[in-house]
Amino acid sequence: MIIHTVAFKTKHPAGSPQEQAFLTAGVVLAKLPMVNNFQCYRQVGQKNEYDFGFSMEFTNQADYDAYSNHPEHVAFVENIWKQEIDVFLELDYVKHESF
Template sequence: MIRHTVVFSLKHASGSSEEQAFLDAALVLEAIPGVQKFERLRQVSPKADYAFGFSMEFADQAAYDGYNVHPDHVAFVRDRWVPEVARFQEIDYVAL
């Protein structure tokens, strides 16, 4: 199992309709074959300076690789992520 996570902040104002539109558009990722336990998360710790997170799981590397090249993922990254995300940190985990 691979847990794919990313924390990020958007270029949009907090609480704006543009912010909500981005978060709603991200739901397309949940429907990609191989994606399990997709979550959109709001970051609440005062120790971190990112606003949001996405988390999802994949059964194996093949499922994760398929997600990365899936047309819906590629389009989301190109059309939404690149123009709207101010900064991010991606971390992938496997169980010990």
């Protein structure tokens, strides 16, 4: 299993309709068939600059690759993400084989 996470800050004012529209557009990615356990998080800590996070799980590398190349994901990144995100950090995890 691969856990894909991204922490981010939008260009929109906190609580604005534009911010909410962005989050709603991102949550649509949860409907892609290879995406499991999609979550949208709001940051509550003060140790970084990010306001939100998305996380999702993929059964294997093939599903992750299919997601990365899926037309809906590509369109979201090109038409929405790149225009509306200030900063982000993407992390992908697999379970450490020793634990």
